[in-house]
Amino acid sequence: MEQLSANQLRDGIAAGRIRSLDATKAVFERIRKFEPTIGAYISTFEELALEKAADVDQRIAAGDPVGQLAGVPVAIKDNMCTTFGATTCASKILENFHAPYNATVVEKLLAADAVIVGKANMDEFAMGSSTENSGLKRTVNPWDTSRVPGGSSGGPAAAVAGRLCFAALGSDTGGSIRQPASFCGIVGLKPTYGRVSRYGLVAYGSSLDQIGPITQNVADTALMMNVIAGHDPADSTSIDETIAPVCDYLKKLDEPIEKLRVAIVPQFTAGADEQVQKALNEAIDLYMKLGAEVTEIDMPHLDYAIAAYYVIATAEASSNLARYDGVHYGHRTENPADYIEVYSKSRAEAFGEEVKRRIMLGTYALSSGYYDAYYLKALKVRNLIRSDFTEAFEKCDCIIMPVAPTTAFKIGEKVDDPLQMYLSDIYTIAVNLAGIPGISIPCELDENNLPVGLQILAPTFAEDKLLRIARMFEKETDWHKKKPDIEITNHD
Amino acid sequence: MAKKIDETEVRKVAKLARLELTEAEVAEFTGQLSAILDYVEKMDELDTEDVEPLAHCLPISNVFRDDCVKESLGTEKTLANAPQRDAEFFKVPKILDDSSGA
Numbered sequence: 001m002e003q004l005s006a007n008q009l010r011d012g013i014a015a016g017r018i019r020s021l022d023a024t025k026a027v028f029e030r031i032r033k034f035e036p037t038i039g040a041y042i043s044t045f046e047e048l049a050l051e052k053a054a055d056v057d058q059r060i061a062a063g064d065p066v067g068q069l070a071g072v073p074v075a076i077k078d079n080m081c082t083t084f085g086a087t088t089c090a091s092k093i094l095e096n097f098h099a100p101y102n103a104t105v106v107e108k109l110l111a112a113d114a115v116i117v118g119k120a121n122m123d124e125f126a127m128g129s130s131t132e133n134s135g136l137k138r139t140v141n142p143w144d145t146s147r148v149p150g151g152s153s154g155g156p157a158a159a160v161a162g163r164l165c166f167a168a169l170g171s172d173t174g175g176s177i178r179q180p181a182s183f184c185g186i187v188g189l190k191p192t193y194g195r196v197s198r199y200g201l202v203a204y205g206s207s208l209d210q211i212g213p214i215t216q217n218v219a220d221t222a223l224m225m226n227v228i229a230g231h232d233p234a235d236s237t238s239i240d241e242t243i244a245p246v247c248d249y250l251k252k253l254d255e256p257i258e259k260l261r262v263a264i265v266p267q268f269t270a271g272a273d274e275q276v277q278k279a280l281n282e283a284i285d286l287y288m289k290l291g292a293e294v295t296e297i298d299m300p301h302l303d304y305a306i307a308a309y310y311v312i313a314t315a316e317a318s319s320n321l322a323r324y325d326g327v328h329y330g331h332r333t334e335n336p337a338d339y340i341e342v343y344s345k346s347r348a349e350a351f352g353e354e355v356k357r358r359i360m361l362g363t364y365a366l367s368s369g370y371y372d373a374y375y376l377k378a379l380k381v382r383n384l385i386r387s388d389f390t391e392a393f394e395k396c397d398c399i400i401m402p403v404a405p406t407t408a409f410k411i412g413e414k415v416d417d418p419l420q421m422y423l424s425d426i427y428t429i430a431v432n433l434a435g436i437p438g439i440s441i442p443c444e445l446d447e448n449n450l451p452v453g454l455q456i457l458a459p460t461f462a463e464d465k466l467l468r469i470a471r472m473f474e475k476e477t478d479w480h481k482k483k484p485d486i487e488i489t490n491h492d
Numbered sequence: 493m494a495k496k497i498d499e500t501e502v503r504k505v506a507k508l509a510r511l512e513l514t515e516a517e518v519a520e521f522t523g524q525l526s527a528i529l530d531y532v533e534k535m536d537e538l539d540t541e542d543v544e545p546l547a548h549c550l551p552i553s554n555v556f557r558d559d560c561v562k563e564s565l566g567t568e569k570t571l572a573n574a575p576q577r578d579a580e581f582f583k584v585p586k587i588l589d590d591s592s593g594a
């Protein structure tokens with residue numbers, strides 16, 4: 001059972017061959033066995049999940065209609081609001097926060113009859129690249145428990161790779177879906193900005209944040225997109241479907257793109273580790289073997305993406321996180337001397353170090369005297385970066401590059417140097433600044449038996465094509481079928 | 493090299509951000525923010541004189557929806573997460589002092 005993909009499980013349940021209750025029980029058995037080692041979840045909902053599974057089984061037995069994900073156990077990152085359980089964002093400031101409404105994606109999962117297993121760990125407020133910034137717990141990489149799962153969606157990625165669910169939803173502001181998917185040897189898609197509703201997603205960088213699937217293979221990502229994509233009147237930045245219609249992402253998935261034009265950016269990706277380079281070169285060879293025309297292009301502004309990102313994202317974060325003031329919800333300091341201390345002490349006590357650092361950086365960049373030099377400059381650089389992509393996509397269907405310069409690094413390796421941690425986001429960040437979709441698919445295991453990811457980028461709203469291009473690679477390889485042997489350890 | 497940002501400035505920014513920092517945090521952030529700002533100034537290599545700032549990637553401006561009455565959260569749900577409440581109100585420390593006449 002645990003070897004099935006989300007699509008296979010879904011089909012088996014719909015056909016009455018598998019009971020959702022058995023699949024859900026099997027997931028919770030694995031959680032009992034492996035979760036003490038992996039630490040993927042902040043909360044789980046066994047009772048609720050078993051109830052939902054039994055309900056789906058009953059409706060299928062009775063011949064009643066069910067949703068597209070009927071009976072499939074899924075996980076969601078803990079920055080998506082749910083009326084069941086807490087919505088913590090892995091922060092002490094929201095540790096006991098119970099959302100009064102469901103995020104639109106949660107409503108869509110429920111309407112599709114998915115079984116929600118639990119809410120997965122992350123870097124606090126999605127700020128980080130290793131999940132080490134979680135204020136609540138530690139998550140390790142199922143492939144090597146001394147290494148990070150990546151971040152910020154490290155919990156959902158570890159849950160999928162560890163088969164503690166069949167698929168998951170993460171969010172990606174600067175690589176937070178793609179990089180953990182890469183580190184954990186699975187598939188992660190950041191859709192076009194505006195493709196998936198952000199309503200009920202706790203905001204970090206509002207012009208960059210996007211929810212997307214984290215799954216075992218490309219078809220499962222297509223299935224999840226069929227459930228979550230589309231316009232939402234509750235999110236004014238979700239795109240009108242008259243401008244960009246959603247489609248059935250599974251329908252043409254196995255049809256290769258004829259005369260595929262692939263672009264590579266050798267000057268930009270030269271800094272990646274040797275093994276990552278090797279994996280990339282093999283992927284390029286495979287696409288050529290499949291008939292693709294591969295062209296080298298120059299994207300001169302990508303080198304400035306990290307600089308622009310860490311100004312824009314932190315500026316937006318400093319504004320978004322101003323709402324955590326200890327007044328209406330969240331942690332409040334005990335015995336404040338005055339109302340100012342309600343704000344300043346509550347925030348000081350409950351925010352973690354990285355969150356404080358980003359609030360400080362963003363506040364500085366927006367403050368009088370520095371706005372033009374940092375924030376305005378970064379917005380202009382953002383425009384140049386987007387132009388690089390617009391020009392590139394006039395000449396190609398997709399761009400391929402690494403997801404990260406290295407495979408999963410050791411726990412603790414980068415925590416003392418925030419700038420080094422930021423620099424590890426080099427290949428994922430420009431995508432968010434440009435708003436385009438990007439996918440990470442497994443393309444190699446390195447000499448330490450750690451997964452390497454391949455990143456494929458496509459123009460705005462071309463998710464259908466992007467998934468087909470990814471599927472072309474996946475069909476020819478077995479990397480997505482490799483599963484980690486989880487070594488049970490006790491970190492506490 | 494001179495630091496991009498000094499401790500006085502870090503304290504000022506912390507005040508703007510309503511974050512009470514310890515002395516150790518002030519010292520740590522001064523060094524780290526200086527290093528990050530040094531890196532960020534890499535952007536100055538680019539001539540952006542004639543470039544428009546891009547705040548948002550989508551081709552949308554004002555988004556309107558029909559003005560219709562819908563159910564709202566209601567008092568109980570709204571107050572359910574309040575750190576402190578008093579009947580139907582969020583409770584906070586006194587904001588005006590007694591001499592203000594308010």
